[in-house]
Amino acid sequence: MSAPAVIPQADPRAGYLERQADIDAAVGRALASGRYILGDEVTAFEREFAAYVGTRGAVGVASGTDALVLALRAVGVQPGDTVATVSHTAVATVAAIELAGAEPLLLDVDPHDYTLDVEELAGVLEAGAKVRAVIAVHLYGQAARLDEVLPLARRHGVTVIEDCAQAHGAALSGRRLGGLGDIGCFSFYPTKNLGALGDGGAVVANDEHLIKRLRELREYGWRERYVSAIAGQNSRLDEVQAALLRVKLAHLEADNGRRQTIAARYDAALAGSSLTIPRRREAASHVFHQYVVQSERRDPIRQTLTAVGVGTAVHYPVPVHRQPAYLGRVALGPSKLRHTEALAGRILSLPIFPQLSAAAVERTIDELRRAAN
Ligand SMILES: *Cc1c(COP(=O)(O)O)cnc(C)c1O
Numbered sequence: 001m002s003a004p005a006v007i008p009q010a011d012p013r014a015g016y017l018e019r020q021a022d023i024d025a026a027v028g029r030a031l032a033s034g035r036y037i038l039g040d041e042v043t044a045f046e047r048e049f050a051a052y053v054g055t056r057g058a059v060g061v062a063s064g065t066d067a068l069v070l071a072l073r074a075v076g077v078q079p080g081d082t083v084a085t086v087s088h089t090a091v092a093t094v095a096a097i098e099l100a101g102a103e104p105l106l107l108d109v110d111p112h113d114y115t116l117d118v119e120e121l122a123g124v125l126e127a128g129a130k131v132r133a134v135i136a137v138h139l140y141g142q143a144a145r146l147d148e149v150l151p152l153a154r155r156h157g158v159t160v161i162e163d164c165a166q167a168h169g170a171a172l173s174g175r176r177l178g179g180l181g182d183i184g185c186f187s188f189y190p191t192k193n194l195g196a197l198g199d200g201g202a203v204v205a206n207d208e209h210l211i212k213r214l215r216e217l218r219e220y221g222w223r224e225r226y227v228s229a230i231a232g233q234n235s236r237l238d239e240v241q242a243a244l245l246r247v248k249l250a251h252l253e254a255d256n257g258r259r260q261t262i263a264a265r266y267d268a269a270l271a272g273s274s275l276t277i278p279r280r281r282e283a284a285s286h287v288f289h290q291y292v293v294q295s296e297r298r299d300p301i302r303q304t305l306t307a308v309g310v311g312t313a314v315h316y317p318v319p320v321h322r323q324p325a326y327l328g329r330v331a332l333g334p335s336k337l338r339h340t341e342a343l344a345g346r347i348l349s350l351p352i353f354p355q356l357s358a359a360a361v362e363r364t365i366d367e368l369r370r371a372a373n
Contacts, residue, residue: 007351007360009311012190014355015248015255016197022247023197030243038219041242046202048249049186052169055179055204057211060237061218064165064187067201068096070235071183072133074203074213075159077102081132082331084124085163086116087319088340089137092187093163094320094330097135105131106321107333108340112279114292115144118152120333125156133159138167138177140315141193141259141289142281146172146180161185165201166289168194169256173283178204188237188245191353193259193289194252196241255354259288262352262361266291269365274372276346290315294346295372302348304371310364313349 016023030041042060050058061067077083079101085093087106097104105124108117116136125131134153136144146160153160160181164170167177168186178184186192188200203214213230216223221232248255263278263286270277276294280286292315295301302312319340320326351364 006309007311007356007364008353009313009349009351010191010353011355012195012197012353014353015190015195018355019247019251023244026243026247027240030239033239036239037236039239041239041246042237045237045242045246045249048246049202050204052249052252053176053178053184053204055184056206056208058202058204059211059214059218060242061201061203061214062235062237063199064163064185064189064192064201065092065096065099066218066235067165067185067187067203068093068135068161068163069099070214070217070233071161071185071203072096072100072102073217074205074210075133075161075183077132077159082130083133083135084121084131084158084333085135086137086139086340087321087332087337088114088316088343089139089163089320090165090316091320091323092165093135093137094326102132103331105129105331105333106337108335108337109139109343110145111339111343113142113281114139114343115142116149117333117335117339118145118148120335121149122152124333125152125158131156131158133161135161135163136181137163137165138170140278140292141167141170141287142278143167143170143172143177143284145281146177147283150181159183165189165192167287168192169252170287171285179206182207183210188241193256193287194245194248196245198238198241200237200241200245202237256287258354259352260286262356263288263291265358265361266350266365270368273369275368288352290349291352292347292349294343295348296346297372298346298348301368301371305367308367310367311351314344314347315349317344319344
């Protein structure tokens with residue numbers, strides 16, 4: 001008997017192949033148009049994406065990292081300002097703060113839903129720390145506690161930036177993430193819930209002035225062609241990516257639904273096992289960019305799964321403040337990131353993507369139960 005096929009943890013190629021004809025046609029249309037930067041496809045995608053998220057505008061940029069940098073600049077974060085966020089996130093969140101010239105202040109996360117520890121943020125603000133902005137990361141596809149962060153931030157004059165790179169289409173109390181804070185940032189990295197076939201990102205906002213400023217910042221600060229009103233940069237979503245993102249955006253709701261179906265099956269099969277399954281918060285819809293379990297025996301379980309062909313990942317094995325580039329150099333909250341450090345050794349991301357078959361989910365569950373016993 002041949003060995004069963006390897007189950008990947010994520011598979012952006014499957015997302016392409018499923019809609020190959022439509023994507024190829026969209027890419028062909030963009031290539032034939034003769035306009036490759038900031039043409040009709042980007043304009044149409046921005047309109048459609050803003051309508052989907054529910055904001056007045058969306059601005060296509062070159063990556064999720066750039067979306068955060070431009071958002072920080074657009075809201076007026078200045079060199080030397082402090083920007084609070086979490087250490088349990090993609091390095092990009094923290095890198096963007098430094099790229100904008102600001103100084104990160106890294107806080108802990110709630111050990112059950114993996115998002116910003118609001119009590120620590122409150123303590124820091126009430127102690128009088130000068131925090132200019134906070135980046136709330138909607139990690140793994142579930143909203144950070146914006147219902148608590150927003151009033152707190154308003155009280156202290158702190159701007160709220162949403163990092164929605166893992167939460168396209170997720171909502172809090174029925175409202176899609178991205179438009180709840182002052183400005184929202186998305187990545188279209190290929191494995192994200194809405195993924196390009198290359199790099200891409202977007203910033204969304206309701207404030208027309210912010211949208212205008214973002215458009216200037218992404219293209220040399222141009223107010224009009226060859227007139228740089230402000231000091232900008234170059235960070236543009238390209239026409240080819242915009243064209244294929246329009247195809248994928250039309251299926252995002254359905255694709256998120258398929259992720260939720262897989263997550264529900266994992267929940268049912270793993271409840272009562274030795275593994276800690278994701279905690280869902282009532283008001284928050286979860287779009288399961290990742291399905292993350294916890295175990296004291298994470299490493300041996302992961303090894304066993306790898307040996308039998310079940311792909312897993314760890315998001316993330318080393319928190320940002322423990323990375324060589326940041327160690328001992330970035331400011332940490334009073335908690336010293338106790339939960340963040342403990343989680344790094346316990347978390348495991350199971351296979352999840354819209355095209356993952358029911359049979360592959362069942363095999364993952366069987367192998368995982370065996371490995372965890
Ligand atoms: C992917 C990701 C980013 C960065 O996006 P890029 O497009 O890779 O620059 C930022 N924040 C989070 C939480 C992410 O998951």
